[in-house]
Amino acid sequence: MKTFIFSLLFLVSSSAWAQVSVFACEPEWASLTKELGGDNVSVFSATNGLQDPHYIQARPSLIAKARKTDLLVCTGAELEQGWLPLLQRKAGNSAIQIGAEGYFMATDYVRLAEQPITLDRSQGHIHAAGNPHIQTSPVMILTVAKALSDRIKQRDPANAESYEKRWQDFSQRWKAAMAEWQLKAASLKSIPIVVQHKNWFYLVHWLGLNQVAELEAKPGVPPTVKELQQVVGKLEQTPAKMVLVAAYQSPRASDWLVDKTGIKKVVLPFTVGGNDKSDNLFSLFDNTITLLLDGAK
Amino acid sequence: MKNKKLLALLVTAALSPMSSAFAGNIDDLKQEIAKMRADYEQRIQQLEQRLSTAEADTNAVAEQVAMAPALKTTNSNSPNAFNPAISMVLNGTFSQYQNNADDYALDGFALQGEGELGQEGFSLGESELTVSSNIDQLFYGQATLAVHEHEGETELEIEEAFIETLGLDNGLTVRAGRYFAPIGYLNERHAHAWNFADAPLIYRGLFGNQLSTDGVKLSYVLPTDFLFEVGTSVGSGDSYPGSGEHSGIGDWLVYAKTGGDLGIESSWQASLSHWESSPKDRSYSGGHSHDGEEEAGSAMFNGDTDITNLSLVYKWAPNGNFRQQNLTLISEFMYLNDDGSLNHGDELASYDGKQYGGYLEGIYQFNPQWRSGLRYDWLGSDHDASDNELLADAGLSHHGYHPQRTSAMVEYLPSEFSRIRAQLNNDKSYSDEDWQFILQYTVSLGAHGAHQY
Known part of the structure; x- marks a missing residue:
């Protein structure tokens, strides 16, 4: 009996020890890695749904986490340019350096849209590689999920079978959910909308929304009153149903527009944790579509 | 026999309505089942159709997505494809002081190098060129060249030029070359990343603005949940307040740094560092003379010097989202201990000097494009020499006075690549109170490196 208990304890402790430690930007x-890794991974998310991922401080706690990480799962395409390189340099961890097995950038596995024609800083905060906000489309999530699952298997070959099972299960559930979402959102097709920042491209494209205008004339630069007035002018020509804002963004510009035009404002979660109802990837899209349908009423 | 027939008849009679009723039910059931099956088949078909349209949609996008790797081609034959990240920081300043800038002194401290007040009126300040890149699988390299005008001449200075290991594992990092000594908080940051246009008085007084080292630094991040880092650095010991040539290790430094989060919104960092050197002929650049008398040569210090630094940083942002609003509080305290001798020409005196002081600054960013801040500096000194004349020659007299300064600044940030700053100082570095106004722009061209915490 004693040996049994000891061997059980050993099993428990060794399996806890063997967990792949994941640092999600x-x-x-973080949510996707949990879906694909289950209990074999321990996941830390460096940011939450109410933080702008462009502007994160390379905090002491993040350096401490990066030091112990086996796998870095981030967006890439310069989104984390302001803080991630510092963590990589300060952590003293070869596993998470560029090109290493523990360095996974989601945007490396999809084709990015909106690659700028002219690369010039006068055009605002643009990303040379293209629009990095891919998590607003479930198609992109699925593509990334496949690559991520392969990478987790590579990092932890001992549990490859379990990861394969989880990937099969996830892709089944995700495809079924996608079919549901597309059906539910069918009425949203061609609905005219305004966005605050250029971070909804993939959602707009997936659901076939009709993006009429952007509040930020130059991405990442708070719009001036003059630029907002031009948006109002545009909306007089082609009225839109709603203005989309991410939960982490400043409400000022969109509130101004609501005030001027009476347009409906829809605050979308943008990512997991962007509001109370979006606590995983499935509920994120459930909630996003519900909010869009409410906005389109 | 009759009985048997009767029984048979009876049984048949009894069963016949039942059996006919049973037969009727089966037909009904069959029909119903057939109907149900048709119904389900239709539904399944509908579902399959939905799924296939959905899949077709998905596949269409997925196909598009799958093309990505094929489209991402790199022009492999181009020799400049591996160019390092290059960035240039440009600076322009307009300063106005109430007192004559030449009269400036920091009582109890000898001003060195760039420790003097910036040029009055319009000036270019320091332009910095930084080049950085991963060198290979093992090293990262970075060099910063600073160009500035000094007394009518353009000076080029190597501010930093170091190599650093890329992930040596187990939390170890080795750096070699010229780098800002890992003492305190602001010292490791480039001046353009500071929150005020000028250095804290204690930095001005002890280092002539900043302490750099030519040497080797080793740091180790412990495998803890919060940050705990220890490190050491050894160097040539020739940069002020070190001085002279040393055949071996000229200065050494140890530090410990710790930090973590307080919930989602706040984070902090504290560090303690200690530096030691044995300066040879540290010269006090002719000494600062209020009487305007000509100095013959300059006073020099020989002996042992050590500096201890304590720094604290606290940052806060609503929801931890730094984009909109945030608050930063920084405070540092330093204590220098000189033990040795002063000499000037033929004169020699034993000397025991203490210089100390610190600053506290608070910066509040109230929206993405505006920041404002306050800073308070306070210094003190206590020197003991066997010949007070030598103290005067070294510019170390007036000890016991406590220089103070209060600064306020406001910044406009059109983007993260540019900044316009206005700063006002109430300066009591010496007995004549001075008001100083500085208007400054700082912009960054090209690659924009990540900023340290």
Whole structure:
């Protein structure tokens, strides 16, 4: 009996020891890694749904986490340019350096849209590689999920079978959910909308929404009153149903527009944890579509 | 026999309505089942259709997505494809002081190098060129060249030029070359990343603005949940307040740094560092003379010097989202201990000097494009020499006075690549109170490196 208990304890402790430690830069990748890794991974998310991932401090706690990480799961495409390189340099951890097995950038596995024609800083905060906000489309999530699952298997080959099972299960559930979402959102097709920042491209494209205008004339630069007035002018020509804002963004510009035009404002979660109802990837899209349908009423 | 027939008849009679009723039910059931089956088949078909349209949609996008690797081609034959990240920081300043800038002194401290007040009126300040890149699988390299005008001449200075290991594992990092000594908080940051246009008085007084080292640094991050880092650095010991040539290790430093989060919204960092050197002929650049008398040569210090630094940083942002609003509080305290001798020409005196002081600054960013801040500096000194004349020659007289300064600044940040700053100082570095106004722009061209915590 004693040996049994000891061997059980050993099993428990060794399995806890063997967990792949994952550092996710954004909550959507933390959620996806949990789906694909289950109990074999322990996941830390560096940011939450109410934080702008462009502007994160390379805090002491993040350096401490990065030091112990086996796998870095981030968006890439310069989204984390302001803080991730510092963590990599300060952590003293070869596993998470560029190109290493523990360095996984989601945008490396999909084709990015909106690659700028002219790369010039006068155009605002643009990303040379293209629009990095891919988590707003479930198609992109699925593509990344496949690559991520392969990478987790590579990092922890001992549990490859379990990861394969989880991937099969996830892709089944995800495809079924996608079919549901597309059906539910069918009425949203061609609905005219306004966005605050250029971070909804993939959602707009997936659901076939009709993006009429952007509040930020230059991405990442708070719009001036003059620029907002031009948006109002545009909306007089082609009225839109709603203005989309991410939960982490400043409400000022969109509130101004609501005030001027009476347009409906929809605050979308943008990522997991962006509101109370979006606590995983499935509920994120459930909630996003519900909010869009409410907005389109 | 009759009985048997009767029984048979009876049984048949009894069963016949039943059996006919049973037969009727089966037909009904069959029909119903057939109907149900048709119904389900239709539904399944509908579902399959939905699924296939959904899949077709998905596949269409997925196909598009799958093309990505094929489209991402790199032009492999181009020799400049591996160019390092290059960034240039430009600076322009307009300063106005109430007192004559030449009269400036920091009582109890000898001003060195860039420790003097910036040029009055319009000036270019320091332009910095930084080049950085991963060198290979093992090393990262970075160099910063600073160009500035000094007394009418353009000076080029190597501010930093170091290599650093890339993930040596187990939390170890080795750096070699010229780098800002890991003492305190602000010292490891480039001046353009500071929150005020000028250095804290204690930095000005002890280092002539900043302490750099030519040497080797080793740091180790412990495998803890919060940050705990220890490190050491050894160097040539020739940069002020070190001085002279040393055949072996000229200065050494140890530090410990710790930090973590307080919930989602706040984070902190504290560090303790200690530096030691044995300066040879540390010269006090002719000494600062209020009487305007000509100095013959300059006073020099020989002996042992050590500096201890304590730094604290606290940052806060609503929801931890730094983009909109945030608050930063920084405070540092330093204590220098000189033990040795002063000499000037033929004169020699034993010397025991203490210089100390610190600052506290608070910066509040109230929206993405505006920041404002307050800073308070306070210093003190206590020197003991066997010949007070030598103290005067070294510019170390007036000890016991407590220089103070209060600064306020406001910044406009059109983007993260540019900044316009206005700063006002109430400066009591010496007995004549001075008001100083500084208007400054700082911009960054090209690659924009990540900023340290």
